[in-house]
Amino acid sequence: MTLDTPFTGYSDPALHAEGLYIGGEWLPGGGIPVIDPSTGRTLAEVPDAGEAEAMRAVDAAEAAAAGWRATSPRQRSEILRRWFTLMTEHAEELALLISLENGKALADARGEVAYAAEFFRWYAEEATRIPGEFRHTPSGLHNILVDHEPIGIAVLITPWNFPAAMATRKIGPALAAGCTVILKPASETPLTAYAMARLGEEAGVPPGVVNVLTTTSPGPVTNAMLADGRVRKLSFTGSTGVGRILLAEAAKSVVSCSMELGGNAPFVVFDDADLSAALDGAMVAKMRNGGEACTAANRLLVQSGIHDAFVEGLTERMKALKMGRGYDAGTQIGPMITTKAVDKIDRLVAEAVSRGARVHTGGKVADDSGYYYPPTVLDNVPPEAALAHEEIFGPVAAVYRFDTEEEAIALANDTEYGLAAYVYSQDIMRAMRVGRGIETGMVGINRGLMSDPAAPFGGAKQSGLGREGGVTGILEFMEPKYFAVEF
Numbered sequence: 305m306t307l308d309t310p311f312t313g314y315s316d317p318a319l320h321a322e323g324l325y326i327g328g329e330w331l332p333g334g335g336i337p338v339i340d341p342s343t344g345r346t347l348a349e350v351p352d353a354g355e356a357e358a359m360r361a362v363d364a365a366e367a368a369a370a371g372w373r374a375t376s377p378r379q380r381s382e383i384l385r386r387w388f389t390l391m392t393e394h395a396e397e398l399a400l401l402i403s404l405e406n407g408k409a410l411a412d413a414r415g416e417v418a419y420a421a422e423f424f425r426w427y428a429e430e431a432t433r434i435p436g437e438f439r440h441t442p443s444g445l446h447n448i449l450v451d452h453e454p455i456g457i458a459v460l461i462t463p464w465n466f467p468a469a470m471a472t473r474k475i476g477p478a479l480a481a482g483c484t485v486i487l488k489p490a491s492e493t494p495l496t497a498y499a500m501a502r503l504g505e506e507a508g509v510p511p512g513v514v515n516v517l518t519t520t521s522p523g524p525v526t527n528a529m530l531a532d533g534r535v536r537k538l539s540f541t542g543s544t545g546v547g548r549i550l551l552a553e554a555a556k557s558v559v560s561c562s563m564e565l566g567g568n569a570p571f572v573v574f575d576d577a578d579l580s581a582a583l584d585g586a587m588v589a590k591m592r593n594g595g596e597a598c599t600a601a602n603r604l605l606v607q608s609g610i611h612d613a614f615v616e617g618l619t620e621r622m623k624a625l626k627m628g629r630g631y632d633a634g635t636q637i638g639p640m641i642t643t644k645a646v647d648k649i650d651r652l653v654a655e656a657v658s659r660g661a662r663v664h665t666g667g668k669v670a671d672d673s674g675y676y677y678p679p680t681v682l683d684n685v686p687p688e689a690a691l692a693h694e695e696i697f698g699p700v701a702a703v704y705r706f707d708t709e710e711e712a713i714a715l716a717n718d719t720e721y722g723l724a725a726y727v728y729s730q731d732i733m734r735a736m737r738v739g740r741g742i743e744t745g746m747v748g749i750n751r752g753l754m755s756d757p758a759a760p761f762g763g764a765k766q767s768g769l770g771r772e773g774g775v776t777g778i779l780e781f782m783e784p785k786y787f788a789v790e791f
Contacts, residue, residue: 314394314499314502317348317405319499319502320350320401320502321338321348321349321350323351324353324357324518325515325516326360326361326364326512326517327360327361327364327367327368327511327515328505331357333350333351334352335350336349338495341407341640341642342630347405350491351518352520354525355528361517361529362486362529362532362534362535365484365512365515366484368511368513369484372479372483372484373483377431381428381431382428383508384427384428384476384479384480385428386507387424389507391417391420395414398413398417398468399413399414400631401495401496402496405467405494406492407639407641408630409594410630410631410635411636412593412638416468419469420468420469423476423773426757427777430477430480430775434778434782437449437450446788446790447789447790449787450784450786450787451785451787452481453782454783455536455781455783456534456535457484457534458483458484458536458539459529459530459535459537459539460485460486460487461526461538461540462474462488462490462497463490464641465593465641466597467489467490467494467497468500471496471500473761473772474487474541474772475500477781478781481778481782485514486515486529487515488516488525488526489516489518491518501514530556530559532557535557536559537560540563541598543566544766561769562768562769563769564723564761564763564772565598565767566598566721567598567602567695567721568693569723569724569726569744570602570603570605570725570742571590571605571726572728573586573607573610573728574709574734576730576731577610577729578728578750579610579614580617581728584752585751585753586604586618587621589726589748591625591637595696595700596645597697598723599754599755600695601752604703605705605706605715606703606705608705608706608707611705615703618681618701619664619665622701625679637679639675640675640676646674646675646676646698648697649669650669653682653700655690656682656689659688659689661682661683661686661702663682664683665678665679666678666679666699667680677700678699680700682701682702683702709738713741716738716744717742717743722742722764723762723764723768724744724747725746725747726747726751727742729750735749744764744767745761745762745764746762756773758774759773760772760773
């Protein structure tokens with residue numbers, strides 16, 4: 305499939321550039337060009353919302369809140385289930401749209417659509433299983449009833465790297481809980497969010513329950529919403545730096561926050577690991593979405609006995625990847641999201657090489673490559689290199705050597721982040737022991753992919769607060785209410 309293929313249905317960028325989606329209406333406007341990173345050409349232009357439009361979205365969410373809260377769990381479940389079905393029916397079109405505005409290879413985009421749709425199916429089921437509690441008090445003087453109620457209007461802020469999945473991972477539990485929402489997608493990839501809103505309309509989402517706005521002024525727009533007493537929840541996925549700023553702003557109005565922030569994932573390989581399986585897992589953990597993922601393996605820690613064979617095998621696999629336009633047949637790695645992203649990757653690699661890192665493949669951007677950066681393998685990266693501490697968000701695999709289990713754990717924990725980690729060993733007891741020793745929210749044991757709508761996704765340390773997905777994800781959008789009952 306190429307850019308010359310006629311756009312149809314949900315893959316047509318122009319269809320999703322008609323306006324802000326507020327209160328079930330499309331409000332026309334422009335101001336934000338959406339760029340195809342595969343070519344640098346403009347796909348469409350979407351509206352640039354200001355504070356007035358943000359307040360209009362809050363008004364719409366408030367107007368719909370009482371009605372949506374009063375809908376039965378089964379009714380909310382059926383709407384989410386229909387939304388899942390529509391996403392599945394339009395999967396190929398959505399995948400093309402994601403590839404066009406994000407640049408990811410179509411295979412990755414198809415995987416994202418399937419993953420994203422599953423959040424609607426999972427929370428369609430969870431909507432009917434909202435927990436409650438009944439207990440006797442120790443004194444025997446009364447009984448304890450605990451109910452869970454919708455927390456209120458939720459502001460959802462999503463990044464550009466998974467424009468469908470990050471939206472459904474927040475919208476699904478919020479709607480299942482009975483909340484109305486305002487989604488602010490990244491300005492780099494807004495078309496998928498608007499396409500999702502159209503599917504929501506088809507699925508029967510009432511006007512005002514889901515609102516979508518795009519802006520080039522995310523700070524003022526978000527702050528205006530957080531300062532409004534009607535907004536009671538902020539769910540944010542993005543960098544730790546921005547997350548800290550949002551937490552400070554939300555504190556002014558005591559808004560509940562869920563934060564999925566940065567990562568610096570270690571990928572630990574012991575001598576007794578199945579080398580082929582470890583290499584397979586490394587390619588998934590490192591190169592999913594071209595390395596532009598918060599769970600991407602950022603530091604590959606390999607025990608000395610298997611280190612050289614691992615580097616050799618990884619180099620062969622990285623060299624073999626086909627780089628090209630995301631939507632072209634056979635492309636395995638597409639462009640990065642912006643030239644700024646390429647510049648950051650190039651800077652981190654050059655600085656590591658200047659400190660003694662060895663390049664086994666890639667390592668240098670071509671002068672005319674635009675948004676592209678070649679798959680790269682480095683080893684001998686010194687611990688003082690910025691690459692060892694910053695999230696690279698690109699197709700660069702930096703391999704580090706270790707000797708003992710204790711050293712591996714210490715290296716893995718030598719970061720302020722704690723989102724994800726991976727451990728490869730055929731000794732399951734050791735793998736679990738090391739996984740427990742790493743300060744992180746998620747661990748993949750002999751697996752390079754851990755994300756699952758049925759599992760709690762989130763991190764420790766500076767990687768975030770709260771969890772998305774799983775049976776706990778819906779509770780992020782609910783408040784427990786205790787009743788002291790005498791009967």
